Amino acid sequence: MTAADLIFYALAALTLVPALWVVGSPNIVHAGFNLLLTLLGVAGLFAWLGADFLAVAQLMVYIGGVLVLVLFTVMMTRVPQAREADSGAKRAILPGLFALGVLVVLLLVATGTHWGAPALTDAQPTTAEIGANFMTSYIFPFEYVSLVLLAALIGAAILIREPRGTEEDDEAGAAVETAEEEVQS
Amino acid sequence: MNILTEMIRGWFGPDKMSDQMVLILSAVTLATLMFVVMALCALVFTWMERKVAGFIQSRYGPMRTGRWHGWAQAVADMLKILGKEDIIPAEANRFFFSFAPILVLLGSLLAWAAIPWSPNFVSADLDLGLFYIFAVSSLAIIGILMAGWASNNKWALYGAARGAAQMVSYEIPLALACIPVVMYTGSLNTSDIVIAQQGGVLNWFLFRNPFIFVAFFMYFIASIAETNRGPFDMPETESELVAGYHTEYTGMRFAFFFLSEYANLFLVSLIASMVFLGGWWSPIPGTDFAPALTFIIKGVLMVLLNMWVRWTLPRVRVDQLMYLCWKVMIPVSLTCVVGAGLWMMWRGQA
Structure with missing residues (x-):
C-alpha cells in the first residue's frame, strides 16, 4: 500500500x-x-x-x-x-426496503459504468475550464438549473407569506404576483 | 513556499528527504507561523481596541500595565485567561462543547493560508484563492452553532442561531461585492488579483470603476456583520443574551473564540486591502520598498476603521439587520456586478 x-x-x-x-x-x-x-x-x-x-x-x-x-x-x-416516537420496529420495514432498493440500483450503476478517466492525473486548476463550459456547451442546463432554483425561491416566498387580504377568491393569485415581484426586485 | 522548501532541503542536506516529507514539513512550519502571527494580531488588536474605545469615549483606556500607555495590558489579559479554570457545565455535551472552539478557530486559520503577504510569500498559492477563503470561513458558522447547542443554555442557543443566520446572510453581499474585481482580473487567485493592481493608487480596483467603489462599501458593511462586531454584534448583545454563544465558555476555550474574532477581523481587513486597495503595492508607483509592510499597514488601517465604526454607531435590531442585508445590500451588490460589467464593456476594459 x-x-x-x-x-x-x-x-x-x-x-x-x-x-x-x-x-x-x-x-x-x-x-x-x-x-x-x-x-x-x-x-x-x-x-x-x-x-x-x-x-x-x-x-x-x-x-x-x-x-x-x-x-x-x-x-x-x-x-x-x-x-421514543421513532423506535418502533414496524416503522423500519418500509424505509428499509426502500433503502435496500436504492442500494441495489446504486451498486448496479457503479459496477455497470465504465470508469474511463484515470483517478489521479497531474492536478491542474479546473475553474477556468468549468466556467468556459458553463457559458458555451452547457449553457442550457446551467440556465435551466437557475430557473429551477428561482421556482424554489418563489415557492418558499409563497409558503412563508402571511395572507394579507380578506377576499379569499383572488388571494392565491395575488400571493404569486407579490412573491414574484419580491424575488425579482 | 518555494523558498521555504529550498531552505528545509538545504537545512537537512540535499537528497536526504523525499519531496513529500519536505512538503509536509514546510506546510507544518507555515501553519505554525500563521498561528503565531494570528495570536500576535489578537494581542495587538485587543490593546488597540481598548485605546480606540477610550479615545472615542473621551477617556484614557488602559494606562498602567507596562508603563507606556498600558501596552502590556493585552499580555496581562492573556496570562490571566491562561490561568483560568476550564469549566464544562454539567448539562453540556462534553464532546461538542470542547470541539466547537477548535472548529471556529480552524475556520479562520484555514482562510489565512491564501493571503498574499508579498510577491513571493503566499502560504498556499491556490488557483481558487478568494473562493477558498469564503468557503472555509463557513466552517466557523458550524462551530458557532455547535457551541451554542452544546452549551445547553438558552442564551447561548439564541446567540448561535442569530450568529449563524447573520453570517449566512451577509456572506452573500460579501462575496457579490468581490465579483466585479474577479471579473476584471479573470482569476480567483489572490496573487493575481493584487498583481492586476500594479501602478499606483489610480490602478487600485477601488478607483478603477464607480461600481467597484460602491461595492467596496458593500464589502465593508458586510465584513463588519460577518465578523459579528458592532453595530451588528447581535450574537453577543450583552443586554439581551449575556454573551451569546460563548456564555458558558471560560479560560482557554473562551480564548479560542476571542482569538478567532480578532483573526477574522484582520482577515476581512486584509481581504479588503488585497481586493480593493492594491494589496502590497504602494500608492505611489515605483516606491514598493517593503511590500509586506505596505500590505499589513493597509490591513491595520482597515481594522482601525472597523473599530471606529464599532465604537461610534449604536447596535441595530435583529429585524433591521436582516432588512439591511436582504432588501438593501444584496440588490445593491447585484446592481454593482451588472453595472461593473457594463462599464467594462463601455470603456473597453474587458
Missing part, C-alpha cells in the same frame, strides 16, 4: 464512519454534526482527485449552506421525545 492509497482510505473512512453515525444515532442533532465530517470527507476526496473547484464548492454549498439550514431545523427539536 502506497502513501497515496493510505490518504484515499483515510478520506474514505472520514466519509463513511460519520455517515454510519448520521444514520444510526438516536440523537438527531448529533447526526447533524456528524454530517459535517462526512461532507468534509467528500470535499477531501474531490480535492484528492484533483477536482479543486468541486471540493471548494462542496465546502461552500453543503457545509456553508445546506448543513447550516439542517442544523437550524434540527436544533429546535426536543431530543428525548423524538427518540
Whole structure:
C-alpha cells in the first residue's frame, strides 16, 4: 500500500464512519454534526482527485449552506421525545426496503459504468475550464438549473407569506404576483 | 513556499528527504507561523481596541500595565485567561462543547493560508484563492452553532442561531461585492488579483470603476456583520443574551473564540486591502520598498476603521439587520456586478 492509497482510505473512512453515525444515532442533532465530517470527507476526496473547484464548492454549498439550514431545523427539536416516537420496529420495514432498493440500483450503476478517466492525473486548476463550459456547451442546463432554483425561491416566498387580504377568491393569485415581484426586485 | 522548501532541503542536506516529507514539513512550519502571527494580531488588536474605545469615549483606556500607555495590558489579559479554570457545565455535551472552539478557530486559520503577504510569500498559492477563503470561513458558522447547542443554555442557543443566520446572510453581499474585481482580473487567485493592481493608487480596483467603489462599501458593511462586531454584534448583545454563544465558555476555550474574532477581523481587513486597495503595492508607483509592510499597514488601517465604526454607531435590531442585508445590500451588490460589467464593456476594459 502506497502513501497515496493510505490518504484515499483515510478520506474514505472520514466519509463513511460519520455517515454510519448520521444514520444510526438516536440523537438527531448529533447526526447533524456528524454530517459535517462526512461532507468534509467528500470535499477531501474531490480535492484528492484533483477536482479543486468541486471540493471548494462542496465546502461552500453543503457545509456553508445546506448543513447550516439542517442544523437550524434540527436544533429546535426536543431530543428525548423524538427518540421514543421513532423506535418502533414496524416503522423500519418500509424505509428499509426502500433503502435496500436504492442500494441495489446504486451498486448496479457503479459496477455497470465504465470508469474511463484515470483517478489521479497531474492536478491542474479546473475553474477556468468549468466556467468556459458553463457559458458555451452547457449553457442550457446551467440556465435551466437557475430557473429551477428561482421556482424554489418563489415557492418558499409563497409558503412563508402571511395572507394579507380578506377576499379569499383572488388571494392565491395575488400571493404569486407579490412573491414574484419580491424575488425579482 | 518555494523558498521555504529550498531552505528545509538545504537545512537537512540535499537528497536526504523525499519531496513529500519536505512538503509536509514546510506546510507544518507555515501553519505554525500563521498561528503565531494570528495570536500576535489578537494581542495587538485587543490593546488597540481598548485605546480606540477610550479615545472615542473621551477617556484614557488602559494606562498602567507596562508603563507606556498600558501596552502590556493585552499580555496581562492573556496570562490571566491562561490561568483560568476550564469549566464544562454539567448539562453540556462534553464532546461538542470542547470541539466547537477548535472548529471556529480552524475556520479562520484555514482562510489565512491564501493571503498574499508579498510577491513571493503566499502560504498556499491556490488557483481558487478568494473562493477558498469564503468557503472555509463557513466552517466557523458550524462551530458557532455547535457551541451554542452544546452549551445547553438558552442564551447561548439564541446567540448561535442569530450568529449563524447573520453570517449566512451577509456572506452573500460579501462575496457579490468581490465579483466585479474577479471579473476584471479573470482569476480567483489572490496573487493575481493584487498583481492586476500594479501602478499606483489610480490602478487600485477601488478607483478603477464607480461600481467597484460602491461595492467596496458593500464589502465593508458586510465584513463588519460577518465578523459579528458592532453595530451588528447581535450574537453577543450583552443586554439581551449575556454573551451569546460563548456564555458558558471560560479560560482557554473562551480564548479560542476571542482569538478567532480578532483573526477574522484582520482577515476581512486584509481581504479588503488585497481586493480593493492594491494589496502590497504602494500608492505611489515605483516606491514598493517593503511590500509586506505596505500590505499589513493597509490591513491595520482597515481594522482601525472597523473599530471606529464599532465604537461610534449604536447596535441595530435583529429585524433591521436582516432588512439591511436582504432588501438593501444584496440588490445593491447585484446592481454593482451588472453595472461593473457594463462599464467594462463601455470603456473597453474587458
